[in-house]
Structures are given as C-alpha cells and as structure tokens.
Amino acid sequence: MNLLTTPRNDMCYCPGCSHGMVLERLAAAIGATGRRPEQVCLVSDIGCIGTADRYFECHTFHGLHGRSITYAEGIKRVRPEMTVVVLIGDGGCGIGTAHLVHAARRRAGIKVIVCNNFNFGMTGGQHSPTTPPAGHTSTTPDGAADYPFDICETVRVNGADFVARGSALDPSIGTLIGAALNAPGFALIDVWELCTAYYVPSNKLTPPRLVELSQRLNMPFGVLFDRTCGPKSLRAAEAAPAATPSHLPHDQAPPAESQAATADVVLSWPERTEICVAGSAGQHIRSAAGTIGKLAVAGGLFAAQQDDFPITVRRGHSLSNLIIATTPIEYAGLDRPGLVVLLSRDGLERLGGLAELPADCVVVAASELALPPAPARVLRFDAEPLARAVGRASVALSALAFGLVEKEWIDPAALRGAAHRWAGGEYKDADIRAVDAGTALSRGAVT
Amino acid sequence: MREFITGNQAVVRGALRAGCDYVAGYPITPASSILSDFVRAFAGELGIVVQTEDEIAAIGQCIGAAMAGARALTATSGPGLSLYSENIGLAQMGETPLVIVDCQRMGPATGGATATGDGDVIFARHVTAGGYPLPVLAATDAASAYRLTYEAFNIAERLRTPVIVLSSKDIALTRQTVDLDAISLPPRLARRAAADNGPYAPYAVDRPESSPAFAPIGGLRRVRFTGSIHDERGLLTIDRGKIERKLTHLRDKIAMNAGSLEDVDADLDGRARTLIVSYGVADGAARVAVRLLRRGGTRVSHVTLYSLWPMPVRALRDAVEPGVERIVVPELNIGLYADELRRVFPARPIESIQRYDGGLIAPRTIVDHVVRAESAKRTEAFQPC
Numbered sequence A: 001m002n003l004l005t006t007p008r009n010d011m012c013y014c015p016g017c018s019h020g021m022v023l024e025r026l027a028a029a030i031g032a033t034g035r036r037p038e039q040v041c042l043v044s045d046i047g048c049i050g051t052a053d054r055y056f057e058c059h060t061f062h063g064l065h066g067r068s069i070t071y072a073e074g075i076k077r078v079r080p081e082m083t084v085v086v087l088i089g090d091g092g093c094g095i096g097t098a099h100l101v102h103a104a105r106r107r108a109g110i111k112v113i114v115c116n117n118f119n120f121g122m123t124g125g126q127h128s129p130t131t132p133p134a135g136h137t138s139t140t141p142d143g144a145a146d147y148p149f150d151i152c153e154t155v156r157v158n159g160a161d162f163v164a165r166g167s168a169l170d171p172s173i174g175t176l177i178g179a180a181l182n183a184p185g186f187a188l189i190d191v192w193e194l195c196t197a198y199y200v201p202s203n204k205l206t207p208p209r210l211v212e213l214s215q216r217l218n219m220p221f222g223v224l225f226d227r228t229c230g231p232k233s234l235r236a237a238e239a240a241p242a243a244t245p246s247h248l249p250h251d252q253a254p255p256a257e258s259q260a261a262t263a264d265v266v267l268s269w270p271e272r273t274e275i276c277v278a279g280s281a282g283q284h285i286r287s288a289a290g291t292i293g294k295l296a297v298a299g300g301l302f303a304a305q306q307d308d309f310p311i312t313v314r315r316g317h318s319l320s321n322l323i324i325a326t327t328p329i330e331y332a333g334l335d336r337p338g339l340v341v342l343l344s345r346d347g348l349e350r351l352g353g354l355a356e357l358p359a360d361c362v363v364v365a366a367s368e369l370a371l372p373p374a375p376a377r378v379l380r381f382d383a384e385p386l387a388r389a390v391g392r393a394s395v396a397l398s399a400l401a402f403g404l405v406e407k408e409w410i411d412p413a414a415l416r417g418a419a420h421r422w423a424g425g426e427y428k429d430a431d432i433r434a435v436d437a438g439t440a441l442s443r444g445a446v447t
Numbered sequence B: 001m002r003e004f005i006t007g008n009q010a011v012v013r014g015a016l017r018a019g020c021d022y023v024a025g026y027p028i029t030p031a032s033s034i035l036s037d038f039v040r041a042f043a044g045e046l047g048i049v050v051q052t053e054d055e056i057a058a059i060g061q062c063i064g065a066a067m068a069g070a071r072a073l074t075a076t077s078g079p080g081l082s083l084y085s086e087n088i089g090l091a092q093m094g095e096t097p098l099v100i101v102d103c104q105r106m107g108p109a110t111g112g113a114t115a116t117g118d119g120d121v122i123f124a125r126h127v128t129a130g131g132y133p134l135p136v137l138a139a140t141d142a143a144s145a146y147r148l149t150y151e152a153f154n155i156a157e158r159l160r161t162p163v164i165v166l167s168s169k170d171i172a173l174t175r176q177t178v179d180l181d182a183i184s185l186p187p188r189l190a191r192r193a194a195a196d197n198g199p200y201a202p203y204a205v206d207r208p209e210s211s212p213a214f215a216p217i218g219g220l221r222r223v224r225f226t227g228s229i230h231d232e233r234g235l236l237t238i239d240r241g242k243i244e245r246k247l248t249h250l251r252d253k254i255a256m257n258a259g260s261l262e263d264v265d266a267d268l269d270g271r272a273r274t275l276i277v278s279y280g281v282a283d284g285a286a287r288v289a290v291r292l293l294r295r296g297g298t299r300v301s302h303v304t305l306y307s308l309w310p311m312p313v314r315a316l317r318d319a320v321e322p323g324v325e326r327i328v329v330p331e332l333n334i335g336l337y338a339d340e341l342r343r344v345f346p347a348r349p350i351e352s353i354q355r356y357d358g359g360l361i362a363p364r365t366i367v368d369h370v371v372r373a374e375s376a377k378r379t380e381a382f383q384p385c
Helices: A019-033 A048-055 A068-078 A090-095 A097-105 A151-156 A173-182 A199-203 A207-216 A232-239 A285-298 A345-351 A383-390 A392-406 A412-422 A428-441 B007-017 B032-041 B055-067 B078-094 B121-125 B142-159 B240-255 B282-295 B313-320 B336-344 B363-382
Strands: A040-044 A059-062 A083-089 A111-116 A162-167 A187-192 A222-226 A272-280 A302-308 A317-325 A339-342 A362-366 A377-381 B003-006 B022-025 B048-051 B072-076 B098-104 B136-138 B162-168 B175-178 B224-226 B264-267 B274-278 B300-305 B307-309 B326-331 B350-354
Touching (some): A019 A048, A019 A111, A019 A173, A040 A068, A048 A059, A048 B224, A059 A068, A068 A083, A068 B022, A068 B048, A068 B055, A090 A097, A090 A111, A097 A151, A097 B055, A111 A173, A151 A187, A151 A222, A162 A173, A162 A207, A187 A207, A272 A392, A285 A302, A285 A392, A285 A412, A285 A428, A285 B003, A285 B175, A317 A345, A339 A345, A339 A392, A362 A392, A392 A412, A392 A428, A412 A428, B003 B007, B007 B032, B007 B072, B007 B098, B007 B142, B032 B048, B048 B055, B055 B072, B055 B078, B055 B098, B078 B121, B078 B224, B121 B136, B121 B307, B121 B336, B136 B142, B142 B175, B274 B313, B274 B363, B282 B300, B282 B326, B282 B363, B313 B336, B326 B336, B326 B363, B336 B350
Parallel strands (some): A040 A059, A059 B224, A083 A111, A111 A187, A162 A187, A272 A339, A362 A377, B022 B048, B022 B072, B072 B098, B274 B300, B326 B350
Antiparallel strands (some): A162 A222, A272 A317, A302 B175, B136 B307
C-alpha cells in the first residue's frame, strides 16, 4: 500500500531537489514491508525534509529541530510493535547529535533516514555539520574549514545495529532504505542529496560528483554495518535490541515500602522537640536522623527531617534537623534546639558555634572535638570504642540515641524497644545495634 | 498508615496513584530520587522509565510517549526546566497531556543545588515562547506534593496540556510525616477518547475551551501531531481564521477553565485586617505564624495557594473583600508573586517578606512583621489630625 498522498511534482520542494524522490523510495520501502498505515509512524524533524509528514497517510509527528529522535524513541517504547521512522536533515543531526548517539547506544528500535544535502536549505544555505571541506555556503563564503561530520561512523561506533549510506540519485537507495526498515534495533541511512537552491549552484555539485565526494571524504556508499550479518556467535546475543517493556495499562499499586507497622501504642514523648545532628558527609548523619524519625512515626508521633549538605558527596558538612512532636509539624526548620549531636569539625563550623544555643540545650559531642564556649550542657562520648562496637557508620545513630535518653525525652528501654520492634530496611540489624549501644552509654541505662 | 517520606517520594506515590506509566528524566539535584524511585517502582514492567542523555531528550520522549497513549511524567530542577522550555511549547501546541515536576533550588543557573528556593514561580508561568498559559501548581509539603502530582495528571488529561508542579529542595528532600491514605483524591480522569469510527480530526474542538478527543499514535485512527500552526486535521495552515481559532483555543482552554483550576486553602477571619498569602516552602512557617498570631490576640486571615497559575483570583478576592488592609506575602525569592498580586490588587498594600539565601523564612519573622504592621497602624490612628 502506498502511504504517499501527493505526487512528487505537487510537493513543496524546489525544482530538481531530490527530497521528493527519497520520499517516494521511502513510501515504496514501507509498502514493501506489508505494514498497514496505522502500524507506521513517521516522525519528521525540521527543515525542508521536516515538511514531509504532510504527504504521508500514516501516523505522523512533527516536532522540534533535532529532537525528532527523542519523540520517536518515546513512541517506539510505548508502541514497540510499530515501525517508527525518523526523517531528519543534516542540520537536525547536528543540533540533535546527542540524541542520535545515545539512541544508537540504547539500540532504540527506530529507523533514521538522514536527508543530507550539506547545508541548511530552508534558512538560506548556511553551512551544516556535513558541509564538505571548502564547500561554499552563505556562512562559509571562502569555503568550509571544519571537518565534516561522519554521521554513519558516529552511530556505528556507538552501538547502531544497521548503518548505510547512499546517493538519493542512485536507484539502489530504495533497497538500502528497505534494509534499514527491516533491520532490528537502531538503523540509520545517510542519504546524500542535492540542494538545488543553494548547495548545488554554489559548489557545482552533480550526481557523479556526489560519488567522487564520497571517495574523497572516505565516506563510502553501501551497507556499512549490519549486526545481523556479524559472526554467528554474536548474533543471538546482539541481534535482539535491548528489551523495552511494553506499555501496559494497569492500576498501579504503590511500590512496597520497607515500612514499620502502624503503631498500636504511642510512644511517650514531650510535645515538641528539636534536634540537630551535625557532622561530616560519610558519617551517616541523615540516616541516623532518618532512623529515629522513622521510629518516632512508627510509634505514633510526628517527625520532620530537614537536611543541609553541600553538593559534594563524601566531603564537607552534613546536618540534619529533626523535629519530633506529638502533633503535626508544619514548619520543618529549627527554632530552639533542645539537643545538638556533634560528630565533626565540619558540622561544628556549619553550625557557626554554640553560643546561640539555649541554656537548657544538651550538646552531645565526640570527645576529641574541641568546642567553643557554650551555654548548653555538654556531654562527651568516646567515638573510637563506639565505632569499634557498632561500626563507624552507626556512630551518629548511637550518639543520637544517647542524647535522646540523656534529655530524658524517652526512657532507654522504650527507645530500645522501639528499635527492636520498628527498625526496618536494609540496615535494620545495624540500626538496632546502634540504638542498643547508644542507650547503654547513658546513665541509668539497664545493661 | 503514617509514613516518614520525602516530598520526592510523595511525588512518585502521587504519580503512581494517578496511573503514571512513563517516566523519562535526567539526574539533577534535588530531583534525582524521583527518577531512581521510578526505576524501582517500574521494575516488573509496571511502567517504562528511561534515564536519557539530557533533559531535552527526557521531555521529548515523554511527549512522544504521551501521544502514543502513556501517562507521562518528567522531573527536574530549574536548570532542567530551562532545557525543557522549547518542548513545553511543543506540548502546548500539540495538546499533549504531560506532568512536569520542578524541584526548585536557589538562584539562577546552577545556583545552589542543595539549597532551597521558590524562584521559578514566574519562569514556570511563562516557560516557553508564544505567551500561552499553562497550569502551575505548587506543593507546600510532602502531603500536598502527593495530592498535587495526582491532580496534575487529572488536569493534564482533562485539558490536554502540560502541567507544572513546583516543589523545592526543602520539600523534595525533607522527610515529613504523612498518611497518604487519609488524603482524599478525586476520581482519576483520562483524556476524552475519540470514537472508533466516523470522521476524526485530531485537533477538532466544539468550543474554544474544550479539549480535542484523543486517539493515540499507534491506534486505529491515524493521528497527525505537529508543533507548527495547524488546522483541526493537524495540517499546517496559513488561513488566519483557522490560526486564530487554534490559538484562541490554546488560551481559552486554560483561561476559561481557570475557576476549576483554583486550588487554595482559605483560613479566613472576617474581621482580620491582615491577610497572609503563602505558597511553596514558606507556607509551613505561615501556618505556624497564623497560629501564634491568633494565640496572641491578632486577627489574621491566611490563604495557601496550591495553584499559582492561572492566579486563583476568585479565592483571593473572597479573602481580600471583607476589609483586609494589607496582604503579607512571605516567599523564598525576591518577591516575585507579591509583584503579581500588586497588579491584581492595586489598591491594597502588598507587603513582601523575602528570603533567597537558601535558608527558610521562620514563623517568627512573619509574626514580627504582622505585629509591627498592625501596631504601626494603631499608632497612626491615634495621631491627631
């Protein structure tokens, strides 16, 4: 079935332009696949060839310059049974190079037809990434100086499954387009064309000279790569494009969370407490605050945790502000911290000293940390033996548990009970050990 | 069941509840965990998730997927929203249902990647060329991030438009206590489907404010999608009548549905002289401030804006009408929304409380401002003429 609705001479292209001929070859090649119009989507890029969608009687998508590959990939992933064809120019391959390369790497099952006429025809004949050296264009009046973009080689070395190049004026181009359509995975064909409005008159390009150009640039015509023709041992592993899950309408269930059961008892707790855990990246500051927050929520309380850290990952400060309250928390910032747990100089520096802390605040600090004067009560703990007992990653949680008990916000046995009952997730055992050790540090703990 | 989750986790849960089945994204702080959580959520082929080469590809894939029938979401931060810009226009012109989450950070450019801010509120409104409206919602906490992400899908489907949901670092990465099951949600909406037979034009609308019937790319009805100005068949047109009809429709389907898009929480005191209008990260502090003020005997009204654009003018007028003398607007930017309120309420003093260094506005700051303003007014009243 012919998808083309318009005879070549009625298309909008300039006299002598080869676009119409390529579209006829494409329509014939699609027809030869036996696919029905509703099984085909033509995604057109921008530029002269971007107008082609209107001449086709199938699903069509006309988007932004250089991005046609992205729309095509989205369509193909949702509708893997469709034949999704991209029609793009040499300009589109320039502005959208990233998409071209990465769609090839992902082996997206789209078929890319590049209509390459070495310049921007629609906007006045400016040079494009494929303009050959010394090519005259409106923006390279003295001849292009840049290295010409080898589209085929670029996608070939980046995972494409089928790559070919040919001249629009060579009748065999139809066969090459057909081969690209039938190739599994990512297929691209670079079709060299004549822009009779600009590039041809400025550069005396003729059909025979296209062949010469191919030889001069060492960009040969023909099938350049076909993964299905590789060594047999590779075929099974590589011929199938990367599996993409199909689009299945469904009622979504939320993902299973490692979540403690809802409390049937509510932990005893003061009305509202504000805690700051301050240390360095890598000390598991946020995890420590998160674990206590989770236990509090599982125990029927409300918690909010606001973190402060720089963009670096294993370097710099890490602060967690944790609020635990018996009523909902609307503002997650700290106003009047009752407990500050200090694990490193980074954390102390980020806090900007301790002078502003209220007098009834308790500061729990690693014993080796030199502290400025503080109106608050300071309690020390030995980080090294603690690290040996519970692991370095759990010191922050132990110190936090120690502080909570020292503040008398919770009874040590109740906190241990909460940890044993409600700790969960990947670090459950380590968290329980850390809380056990932290509560044992405190006075009055039952050991 | 109460849970202790971040705003980003709430976004994912809201999207799943809304039937989201296609996510493409590019990692960026503070939005990254939305993408990685979807990788886990969609394991077992419950949906498709792709980490793309850049933000342009992320939104591009989502637009293609949405037009093939998916319920798509992409999440980013301000720098990524900048890269989405051109494609948001494509989604507008092509009438693509799409949910875009912007986890804002402080300042322009890369700004402060791990610092909070609400600086994209005007950018989100006029995020693309042409000047046509799109709905913008703003979460204030994890619970509203969940609800608004769900609502955004309903709006996107109903009006066939991209919808932006604003979050911010101190919502996205802050853990809060929420009971998602206790949040009441309206029924899930789907885009109006085209009839299986009879004539079909992909962009035909019976009234300017209604949305065209949808047939997916890949379905039995052949679809033309285009970002260029087109007629109801999706064919390029130079007919001025058709052009005006299309563009009027793009305006009216948002503007004439503005009433149904209004999403606010109004806590009004008919005798208040001060109205606090808040949204985003500053809202929590505003709520606490309102409680403290009332406890201290100051009468105050408060409106939380969950929909920023179109501006919920009807709800704001209702709040302002009874005799409010000043509108106080705390926000984590240089007073952007306050400026817009000045245009709508030129006769009322709009007092802006700003913070834009990555820190939070404290409830005390808002309380002090209001108390000062109220007492200044009283002093003024006692001055002899």
